[in-house]
Amino acid sequence: MFFSKSIPLFFLLFCLLHHAALSASPLVHFCFSKENYTANSPYGANLIQLFNLLYTKVPPTGFGLGSTGEGQNQANGLALCRGDVSSQDCKTCVVEASKKLGERCPSRKGAIIWYDNCLFKYSNVNFAGKIDNNNRFYMWNVQEVDDPTPFNEKVKELLSGLSTKASSNPKFYATGELELSSSETLYGLTQCTRDLSSSDCKKCLDDAISELPNCCDAKQGGRVVGGSCNFRYELYPIVDP
Template identity: 80%
Template sequence: MMCSKIIPLGFLLFCLFHHAAIGASPLYHFCFSNENYTAYSPYQANLNQLLNLLYTKVPPTGFGFGSTGQYPNQVNGLALCRGDVSSNNCKTCVIDASKELGERCPNRKGAIIWYDNCMLKYSNKKFIGQIDNANKFYMWNVQEVDNPTRFNEKVKQLLSGLSTTASSNPKLYSTGVVELDKSRKLYGLVQCTRDLSKSDCKKCLDVAISELPNCCDAKQGGRVVGGSCNFRYELYPIVSS
């Protein structure tokens, strides 16, 4: 079972039982630019060059950004892989993301796509180093917990702690786990794109975490996924050991 809904702020909301089973399918995408480029134009040539740059630049460290060409045909872009993803899987994800955006947002000058393993964004506008609050969506598990007040407090406590840890980590990434009771654990993950400063990373994550009541109240799992940062929590392990 899956449902979606557009809300006034432009965030996309998803609900699902267990998204991990979907595998390498995209989580979502936005063709956010209203401007188009023409086939075989300088902009397309610069976009292809940028994507080739990201294929090679991102996998070794899990993050990379760059710009190709000159105004008015300059293309800016970045790609981020989840902190535990191997270089090979990172490269595969970035390549898949590039191909998928070409099919889903043909000729658009700005677009973004997310997978479980990576995200990719490009635009004719300069955005590197700026918090992206425009491109964002929610996901949650439709199953609810039995003790929502205590559970919600535990989720916020875990994610807020991870926000602080991530903002002081060079990879701007952090994971953690807390015990809910003798038989259940709560797992969390937060991450920012590494073009942000440490303070902007924490600011981005704290804003995302403040949206918990809107996206994931009493839900067994949830995410706020954005163009600059994201968080996820589940009642099962969500990263590679």
């Protein structure tokens, strides 16, 4: 496993070795705020209220955005579940994500965590409606394809189409597939957080897709995952039917 961080973008580069294991564990987390709070402070109290709000707000639709408190003590957050995840699994993921952030980023005023099933983010800065360009990571399948150039072109073709499809879908979510041969199919997924506009969703996804040469050249599967959007492709189905 190898990782690196650069300013202003945070990139984590590592291999996808065991998909089943990752699905039950956090993929990545960033404690991105340099500011701290104490548990009995007004911000700490507002953060607890925010978590409780998101536990209720997110599962029915798969997305929730909220703020609690005012001024410098205001806590802002969002949670997003993958578009095919059930309400119960969504709630389970959101609750676990907030708990895990409390363990891994104690007293930090801003943090974000990703699972296969959900994303959870909070901050003392109101980020609603803005593309998050600061929190991003890559994942890829360690196996490579035999003929990279046409494969890479097909990956971009599929994901670019899904970028357009997701940005015009009310849930900002799209999946699709592309037949590569009689025995091989490429599967893809794109998704944005629903606080963005349709145009910003597409911009976020297109920018992420432009990272393909950096993250996933010739790889049989890969992801670029950020605080506002993500994509994934594989040579096997990646969502529940």
